[in-house]
Amino acid sequence: MVAAGVGVALLGVAGCGPGGLAGDESEGATGETSAAKPSEEVLAGVDPCGMLSDEELKSFGLELPGEAMSTVPWRPGCDYSGDPFGVMFVKNKRQTADSAAKKDTWAKFERAEVNGRAGATAVTEGATQAGTCDAMFDAGQGMIQIRAHDVARSDSRDECAKALEIAKKVEPNVPEPA
Template identity: 30%
Template sequence: MSRRITLVLLIGVLAAGVVGCGDTSSGTPTAGSSTTAAQALFNPCTGVPDEALRKAGVDPATEEKGIAGVDQSGWEICRWKGSRYSMTVFSTGRTVAEFEKKPGNVEFQDITVAGRDGRQFRVEGASKGLLCDVLFSAPQGVIQLRVSNLAGLDHHEDPCTTLYRVGESIVPVLPR
């Protein structure tokens, strides 16, 4: 019985905490509010046209929102598959500097894809040779383009080489 009461009280406190996170002030939300930042994120699932996806070598019908279909707070994520690789576009309010400080993100370098300056990096670990990521500054924070070689296949092209090619059709449709 006391566990049940404790559980009910804990749920009540947690619910109050979640409700307490909302902005109850009147007027226009400020640029720093989480509501505005979430609303301002570019949605790659709706913002990248099917024609650009096909040119990039991925199938629009394979679209997967979020990570394994699960939305991630503070992110808009969409992934598509091709015959040898998948491509993911991430949109977040984070900064390039935050990515550079994250342990496991390595080999940062300035690059240009489709005429747009970006910051390429790799993720340390077993998948390092399968992934390539490029960050592009955007009004809401960062747009991240990732190419992932499919692990079960032989004779992969370097994922960054693939990313540059894929980027020719994808990068022009991303917000600047």
């Protein structure tokens, strides 16, 4: 019951305007951009539910299987319930860490390297009290986002550190930036 609620909460945060993941905003009437095709080709083989092995997922306290989700076709994801963190893995084919930095939806955006790749940790305006943080890094012509959500919202845990820790495990499994 709690796990289902966490999944719904994560989906709610991910799909809401300013509280959503980078790239949630409308990108024109057709939803297409000129950069979409090359990125889709480079990242085509990346499955958000297959970025880590079952053993690695369990080591982070995540429950299997993950639930595939996508609010838009260029940003498929996979949501995992867990304790103490729920985690969402997202393949964003239209954004990079640099383009995400330019968005005005962040309450906090800090540059970070993920195993040498350009990246960042970020908290959206709508999630400052939710115990939710995104770690992102460039992959292909897009980026990978890892959203960690502290289920119990404990002040003793750092959701940005957890998202970054998981991102460092995911990074070797995805294409280098184009």
